[in-house]
Amino acid sequence: MRQRLIPARTAATMRLGRGERVTIIDQAGRQGADCIAVTPDGRAVTSSQETRARTLRLFPIPGEAIYGDTGEPMLTLLEDMSPGPHGLLVPPCDATMYRLRGGGCGHVSCYDNLHRALAAEGVALGRTPPTICLFQNIAVEPSGVISISVNASAPGDRITLRAEVPLVLAVSACPNDLFKRPPLQPTDLLVTVEP
């Protein structure tokens, strides 16, 4: 088994072979994990739009896939040992979001962290897909109002996915400290990969 600790406010990548299982673990609880998976050649990227269209859900359930923007399944959700929910609706946090919301200029963000991590693996994306936001406490009310609250995940909660194609998976320990108020702060994630 391979494993990698992702310190709070940073991102890292793991290369996955077809069939390998990756587990993302919220170590301290209430921490979001923003993920993008890309084929090594950059040809396909995980797509929230394609996943919603093919599963007809806001987020897949175990046994269903997360699809790429080419329409191919890239990851299959195997097990969700968290209370959920998870998000596929909104984009990753970025410097503009933080500036607009009073976080100041130059706030570290999933957008920058993910691209930097992928670039270090030789993957230069020309686009930023909406991320797979694990442990994101996002809900859609019957009125259509979207509410995003502090994550409900507990220490040790985890989600396991299987790679359906060779992938570079980038995971960001979301640095959002505007939602979280003291004493809550961004915390580490642990990612494990098994054959």
Next chain:
Amino acid sequence: MSIILRPGEFRALLLPAGAELSVSLMQDGAGAAMLGWAAGDTFEQVSDAYTFMELRRTHPRAGDALFSTLRRPMLVLRRDDMAPGVDLLRHDAWLSRTAIVGPAAAAVKKAGLTSPGLADFPFAINLFAHTTVLPDGVLQPEPALGKLGCGIVLAAAVTVILVFGAMGDAQSDAVSLSSQWPATSPLDEL
């Protein structure tokens, strides 16, 4: 400017900042897939995800903006006769991505406008389509209920390139696009 689209037809146009575009149905149950990006930066694109984030609503209403990947308003929905008539939840409400990107790129090229690379095309936003979100997060496609004469009016917050692909009964015209913007566009047909 006035453009009539038959089902399956794609057209691209440049809409200057401040200009309004009326998209109207010419038959019951018709609709259009729409793609958009900034004229000055093809990577700044009209985005479902950024619109969800900024509106905090799944369905834009009259007065709402459709936001770009740079988190700024690109189009303002001035009128929506179907309320809601803009579907952001299912990019393939009218056509699959495969069925859209090629014809859309061809339409943009024919119009002499700039576009992203094929792999970087945005996902479609669908006009006169509707998807309901059920309590357990299931997405339920709804029948296309737009009537002849139903319209959506969009105002450009920035100068945008828009591509429309029409859907409907193949026997007659599906969608009309009309605008009062100045007659300096390469697509003016007055």
